Amino acid sequence: MELLRYMMARDRRKDVVTKGHLRLDTAVENSEATKMVLRDCADATDWLHYTSEGKLEDHVPGGHHRIDATVRQQGGVWRVERLHIGPVGTC
Numbered sequence: 843m844e845l846l847r848y849m850m851a852r853d854r855r856k857d858v859v860t861k862g863h864l865r866l867d868t869a870v871e872n873s874e875a876t877k878m879v880l881r882d883c884a885d886a887t888d889w890l891h892y893t894s895e896g897k898l899e900d901h902v903p904g905g906h907h908r909i910d911a912t913v914r915q916q917g918g919v920w921r922v923e924r925l926h927i928g929p930v931g932t933c
Contacts, residue, residue: 845925853891858899862888868909876915877923883933884909905930 853860865885872879884907891899908928913920 857894864889880911882909908932
């Protein structure tokens with residue numbers, strides 16, 4: 843979760859918003875009673891960063907990012923324990 847908090851805080855400081863569609867197709871790599879290891883190839887080709895004026899932040903297109911996550915059930919709720927988002931082109 844620290845990674846997501848960092849990314850959102852960084853974008854807020856830069857006055858950047860993300861718009862578009864993120865396509866996910868998550869697969870369970872390993873499953874136990876209270877723990878799962880997940881993998882995805884997030885398609886962020888239409889999920890781009892814009893300035894508050896509505897212009898593209900940069901001219902870097904979105905792409906495909908490998909995502910690895912471990913989630914654990916705690917008190918009946920599934921929580922992200924570990925999350926890694928790879929750079930564009932990792933899947």
